[in-house]
Amino acid sequence: MADNSKQFSADDFDLLNQNDRSKLDDEKIAAPSLTFLQDSWRRLRKNKAAMIALVLLVILFVLSFGSGLLPLSPYNYQYSNYTNLPPKIPGIDINGFNGTIMQGGVRVNAYVQNHVPSNVYFLLGTDGLGRDLFARILYGTRISLTIAVVASFFDLAFGVVYGIISGWIGGRTDTIMQRIIEILLSIPNLVVMILFLVVLKPGLLPIILAIALTSWINMARLVRAETLELKEQEFVLAARTLGESSFKIAFKHLLPNLSSIIIINLMFTIPGAIFFEAFLAWIGIGVPSPAASLGTLISDGQKNFQFLPYQMWYPALVLVIIMLAFNILGDGLRDAFDPRSRR
Amino acid sequence: MKWNSFAKLGGVAAFAALVLAGCGSSNSFNGGSSKTLNWSISTELPTMDISKSTDLYSGQTINATGEGLLRYTGNSKVGPGVATSYKVSNGGKTWTFNLRKSQWSNGTPVTANDFVYSWQRTVTPKTASQYAYIFANIQNAAQISAGKMAPSKLGVKASGNNKLVVNLVKPQSYFKYMVAMSTFFPMNKAQVTKEGSKYGTNDASLLSNGPYVLKNWNSTKDSWYLSKNPKYWNAKNVKLSKINFTVIKDPSTALNSYNGNKIDYTTLNGVQVKQYKNKPGFENHAEASTFYMVMNQKKDPIFKSADARKAISLAIDKHHLVNTVLADGSLFPKGFVASQMITKNGTDFADAASVPEAVSYNMKQAKALWAKAEKATGQKSFNFNYVADDTTTSKNISQYVQNQLEQLPGVKVNNQNLPFANRLNRQTKGQFDITVAGWIADYPDPSDFLDLMTSKNSYNYGHWSNAQYDALVKKSESTDANNEAARWSDMVQAEKVLMKDQGVVPLYQQSLATLTRSNVKGVLFIPTSPEIDWTSAYMK
Amino acid sequence: MVKYLAKRIFYIILTLFIVATVTFFLMKIMPGTPFANQQKLPPAQQAQLAAQYGLNKPVWEQYLLYLVGLLHGNFGVSYQFSNQPVSYLIGSRIWVSIQLGAEAMVVGVLLGLIIGAIGAIRAGSWVDTSATIVSILGVSIPSFVLAVLLQVYIGLDTRILPIAGWGGFEYTILPMLALAAQPLAETARFMRTEMVDVLNSDYIELAKAKGLSKYGVIYHHALRNSLIPIVTIVGPLAVNIMTGSMVVENIFSIPGIGDQFVKSIMTNDYPTIMGLTIVYCLMLCVVLLITDILYGIIDPRIRITDSK
16 A cells, blocks of 8 residues: 655646647557558558468469469470470479489489470479470469459358348348258259350359359358347447447448458358369369369379379469468458457 | 366367277288189179160170170180071071070070060160160161060061071171170060069179179179179189179279289279380270261361361371370371271271371471362361360360361360260260260271261261262172172272261270289280170189 | 247258259250260160150150159159169268268367367467468368378378278278368368457456356357357258268269269269259258257357347
């Protein structure tokens, strides 16, 4: 019970002059007023891992979408005499990067075997038709990212809205909307995919449509479930009591609270879409040749994996990097957006 | 306290890991036993009903459990089966078979009536057989399968128990090969009637008159075995007591299982062939199967020009295609009719009818010819839809062909690799500019191929038409049908006409690349269905 | 509750009916015939066969006939496996897929929950980071790659476990691991996220303040309240995995239904596609119903039967 008593002098009760008054303002403790997005961006910038992931993704986007500008052979150019060459990086003599490969149990120099001139080399090797794998992986990344972006768009634009409406309104609307989801989930999407192949020209479009048709459903269900939980909570009740419109409640109060679920699910939609395309590639109806996606590259590589392992590992590695980057960025975004983790 | 919670959570994880790790100890190797052959097969057997079987593998198994009038003994060679001898009379239109006394696996005798019953059953519309068309040359078969005549009117009669008389519509010198096909095998009427709709869906519903009996099988199972049939007339020459079958659909899994000593035989695909072609146990068997490109003359007038068709052929390096793009053992296509299928006086049909310039590669000449054809048509740019299957092999070919054809002036190629039913649908409806078709011969006679390209044939997807060709094929089937030499020469001429006019562009001949353990001997490979015969197989 | 259940069962029947109808008509638009030998069948014979199978009737008539069959519990006869009833085909294969799928779900979800919970409890630490990376790897590697790696590096190289095939329990382990990666990853990620949120909420602070042990807090409050999103995703995921994965079944030569489903679609085996779709739809609807009921049990604040 320390008594911090202080003796006051008469000076202490003088009026402040103009100068001192402005000093007082300087001492005022208040953060600059930030909007929700500005605040989130500030938080995101503080997260080093997330920023590295973001930079990595930007680089991948730029490299893959700008691959046409790089001094590479086109992704579909066939060096018909240089098929199935392993990776070779000049100056590095480590197995796996020096153009050698196991063939029938013996390590051979495939470049010598195929009479490749010494100034010709392929960083990541070539495929069965003699195409530069590096160029193909960049191109495939572009296609896969496109698929991922489109799927995420449907997730956000359709799944989130559908889920909030279904959960928020509830009752009969919810019942009907959930039955629609059950029906869409039950119709085999391979049948739908093949129908798209018949009606449309084989290409990226039928694949994207088939993905769009179902990719948003999980998001809608998750958002609905969370909305069901959130709408019974006190802050929603408070907002309602204060006379907020449903629309405003949904966007100002629910959405920020849903953001972590939305972001996490988005992180599954992206591989989900890329893998669905890979599955289609595996059964033979992925993006049409000579185009490639990471899915087609990995599934082609998987078939020869025991003999030409590099044809599977490199595209798989790129896929893993993309996934890691998306996920770490996702975590960062979630922390930045979620009002609950702001404490 | 904190550690306690971790210990519990961790305990569950450790337990799960233990459960996972602990179960691996009891595995069994069944590879090595001496009298049992372990075979791998890439698909289930959809049916063992002789009338309903359409696929290679059920045909193979029917050939192992049954026996027809004759039996394949090698490339385009047939030997005695249930029939000990046969006689052709009436200008090649009547075939009389003399049958030996033999038994079904339940002890009842195999009679001529079993053949009559079997053939009638297959042709009857109600049976809904997908192979009924193959009987078309037997008298009245066409009318019966169209539902316009009673099945009993079919031109096959039993004369007593041991003589079968077949009447044909027109002479058919290769009928001897057809009766060795599984579709022409006998069926036991009592058994089929007794089993009703269950017939052919499980092993208990079947009777065998061939070297083996099928066991532990129904049509959805993925493993079964063949065991030696003691009632087979030639049982003393069947040396294996048991052949185990395992369905392995993935080629890498099959190879891994072979290397893991689980199976004694596997087929190899592209890259696997490259790795194993110099290893012991590797064999490459030619199949009577040609894959060829068809150009749609109805849709694209430019393909009416022989120059344009030749340009397409010259632009594709078939040697490169076979050796580098496919590299799976496939053979260079000598022509439209598959090679190593049939010979006459030691000369392969494919060599006799060879037109080298129709399968050679010369890009310069191709460009010149295409430019010439373009000039004649007046069209400058072309956007071709190239329709093919969606298998890995087929996709690789598409990409190579696309790359080659786009070197021709003004040509753009769109690859459309589609699922089988889809691809076929586009071909029959003519929804393609260029397409790849594959044909696997049912019987080793050039006519099986040559008929396809006659003007009116429904498989002539590109509508190529050549009067001289039609006349030659017709002649081989009518006036020269009984004159072996003249018929041969007609067919050789026809093939030459087809190739010189480049009615089709042969791409490659399919082959079966296999890996078999060195102690497995005597398995017979033939280029047409059933491809594999285990009758005289044995293990050292 | 009884009224709610009765209503939901009625909806399930309605959903089944709609799905059967939509799938039936979609299938009929698919090109080609169900005849395996269609490449060699002359057109006249093909028409003859179509008539034999009733495929030349108007589509609506075929549809009515199919519905009548369904009401008698008759799924029809497969085209691929001649004369084999679809019900037998499904019955003889689906249990394999269900067994494998159930094993994968149990292992995947259990490990996922543990990994997720550990990550959340130690949020921000290296334990958390490695748990995150494990779960990300689980969704970054396509199942056909994982399956082949397991087969080659464990099955072929060590020979501890069978390379492929279907026999005793040891045959299920490698394919189960290949299948478990996805549920593991998804559960772990959702678990961690939700639990971090829950652990930060006021009632947990209160529980801690009341002097509950950390374990008690986690077990009684945090775990349960983190389950909502997990229950939501696990349902359909379980149905998907238990109805078979074509990829894993193919690579490990497992006689399940997944491979058959893809094949029946590719070969236009109409009765099999229909039968499998209906079975799948039924399983899915039941699982979704269970999920909705579980919401209320896990979090009593959620009132599903409420119609506001």
